[in-house]
Amino acid sequence: MLSNRKTVHVEWGDCDPAGIVYFPRFFEYFDACTNALFEKAGFGKPQMLKTYGLLGIPMVDTRAQFYAPASFGENVEIETRIVQWGRSSFQVEHKLYKSDVLLAECSEKRVWTMKDARSQNGMRSEPIPEEVKARFA
Amino acid sequence: MLSNRKTVHVEWGDCDPAGIVYFPRFFEYFDACTNALFEKAGFGKPQMLKTYGLLGIPMVDTRAQFYAPASFGENVEIETRIVQWGRSSFQVEHKLYKSDVLLAECSEKRVWTMKDARSQNGMRSEPIPEEVKARFA
Amino acid sequence: MLSNRKTVHVEWGDCDPAGIVYFPRFFEYFDACTNALFEKAGFGKPQMLKTYGLLGIPMVDTRAQFYAPASFGENVEIETRIVQWGRSSFQVEHKLYKSDVLLAECSEKRVWTMKDARSQNGMRSEPIPEEVKARFA
């Protein structure tokens, strides 16, 4: 299974008055990591959206557990992989480390989503192309 | 059980190129709602931190499910309550509605946390004062 | 001249490890205030974009001066008005107060912008409709 490891420098602006990463910023990190994994598989987001007429791969379910904080100025490493493919959804897993200590974990369920003016929310799910899945094997 | 209902106006800057709320912003909304619930209970965050020598109430576990998107310019309503008190942690639940349609749900586990220079991460958990819990009953 | 006054509650997540608003968040506040002014003039952003085929009103020049900090838990008031109309651009001014003390000021130059697939950046400026300007008089 293809995985990606991305270093993130924790910025001053990512941290809250307690001096630690404000937790929604971790979800921004994780989102960037999912996109980086796709990019590693050959699907840069702008091209992927264009090629498949995608609106995006919106989140439908995510859970994160935070075991220890990270502070500004630190580097963390995030390891990302897709752990399960459904028909039109897939499951991503992130593990966030500081010097090999696991600080946080996150799982994401995302949906392969097209624009659809006739749908209630202006979008609909679609089966994920097999060629996409194949690039992560 | 004390609950709070907060209206959030979805801003242009909260939305991504798909035109819908970028999911980490929902966690910002939810965080603000937890603070608003405490404020309703009489614990404005600055005063609460001062009174109890708190560093904060950091997140240790959160899960959100997104059933339908929200777009810029819309108002959403978020209903927040504490569903369980532990010794030093507590569980918060948010339900996010647009015109009575449930768009998203979130659960949070947070910890009552003090500064502690001798701890590994500069902080430690503490038992939540009973007078705090009492204000939410 | 139409003006708008908007109260913003400074959130924990808007503040940095110094405990004060992280300055890019002020620009988010100001952006929301410009949209609120348009809404007051009868141009809710989603409708305005639809009606005029607008891509948005992107920023081309902005300056902010910060005279004193704001901290989490505080309410600030932001007064917004359009101080000048050009052919396809306009100038917005924000004044941010805490209990009548001026904490910050910001000026913005924005451009009335349409999608244009043939333009280099996929967009082009357009003359602002007179009926739009008229609503701010």
Add this chain to the structure above:
Amino acid sequence: MLSNRKTVHVEWGDCDPAGIVYFPRFFEYFDACTNALFEKAGFGKPQMLKTYGLLGIPMVDTRAQFYAPASFGENVEIETRIVQWGRSSFQVEHKLYKSDVLLAECSEKRVWTMKDARSQNGMRSEPIPEEVKARFA
């Protein structure tokens, strides 16, 4: 004069419904670049704050001009230098390029700031140590 060049990958979450960087995110980029310049000069932010008892280097005046947009998936290069030292303030300049095309420029005036419980805002400016200035020469 010491300068720093930093590559920033424009993330999906940095962009607005127009598909381009939401302008407050540019200020986040610039802020990270100022910190990166200090780091290059030997002053990682956590250490710098500790060594000098600094609260931070808050912004007092900033102006940015945006000549052309940047979109998600693109890499931009930001060149940063300190262009003027005052007694307790300094001026930073950023130039943001995409493939050698100047997309944006920003100037910042920041103040060397210490905690001061007796000051009105809990902070006061201080003369910048000469040894700090010397590292940027």
